[in-house]
Amino acid sequence: MKPAYVVFVDDEPRICHAVSKTLERVGMSVQCFYRAKDCLSHLAADRCDLLITDVKMPEMDGMELLQEVRERLPWLPVLIVTGHGDVPTAVQAMKSGAADFIEKPLDRDRFLHAVQSLLERNGGQAALEECALTRTERKILYQILDGRNSREIATVLHRSPRTIEVHRGHIMEKMGANSAIELLRRAVDMGLLPRGSPHDGDVTVL
Numbered sequence: 001m002k003p004a005y006v007v008f009v010d011d012e013p014r015i016c017h018a019v020s021k022t023l024e025r026v027g028m029s030v031q032c033f034y035r036a037k038d039c040l041s042h043l044a045a046d047r048c049d050l051l052i053t054d055v056k057m058p059e060m061d062g063m064e065l066l067q068e069v070r071e072r073l074p075w076l077p078v079l080i081v082t083g084h085g086d087v088p089t090a091v092q093a094m095k096s097g098a099a100d101f102i103e104k105p106l107d108r109d110r111f112l113h114a115v116q117s118l119l120e121r122n123g124g125q126a127a128l129e130e131c132a133l134t135r136t137e138r139k140i141l142y143q144i145l146d147g148r149n150s151r152e153i154a155t156v157l158h159r160s161p162r163t164i165e166v167h168r169g170h171i172m173e174k175m176g177a178n179s180a181i182e183l184l185r186r187a188v189d190m191g192l193l194p195r196g197s198p199h200d201g202d203v204t205v206l
Contacts, residue, residue, distance in 0.1 A: 003029045004119050005046075009039045009053040009065065010081070015106075019052070022108060023115065036060035040068055043076070050118055052079045055089055063093060070097040073135070074142040077118045081106070131174045140167050144180070145187055 006028050008019050016032040023030045031046075033039040036053070037060055043051070051069060055062035066078050077099035082090045090101035099121070102114050133141065136157075143153040150168065154161045177183040 004049045005029045006050045007031050007048045009033045011057045036065040050077050054081045137171050141171050
């Protein structure tokens with residue numbers, strides 16, 4: 001089994017070093033960045049199974065990074081690291097799409113538990129890789145699972161409806177689905193949606 005690839009972003013080198021060593025000791029591959037913009041450049045070209053980011057950073061902060069990642073890589077889970085007493089910001093991060101948050105100073109056992117839990121919940125991404133979905137196809141898949149039709153997806157992704165329909169055909173073929181309902185069932189089986197999801201039976205047919 002391939003090691004999990006984790007990206008950690010914090011402008012404090014000491015924390016980056018400590019987190020990197022902690023995760024590498026349990027068999028994970030870790031890439032650290034001091035700036036959010038450098039992290040985005042990395043994510044555009046390389047694999048990542050989990051992004052962990054501090055909130056307060058110069059230039060682009062963790063909340064801005066979260067927003068960019070939700071737009072570019074909606075399938076990527078983001079764990080927010082927040083300072084003590086900054087819980088309202090963490091709650092806002094969760095509302096903005098963060099998978100979880102954890103407070104500083106980081107407790108080793110709690111931190112590892114949070115990381116491993118998110119990686120387990122994100123296991124469906126390995127199945128997506130086996131289906132050989134491109135990044136664009138993954139984005140469109142998540143838009144479909146959110147109940148959007150071709151025209152709505154085209155507007156969100158700044159593509160033509162026809163282009164979206166072509167990608168949709170590729171997604172259906174690669175995932176072995178003949179209808180939107182079958183696609184939903186495949187997504188549930190792969191762990192991309194929880195069983196009993198509110199989307200169940202409510203996917204718009206493109």
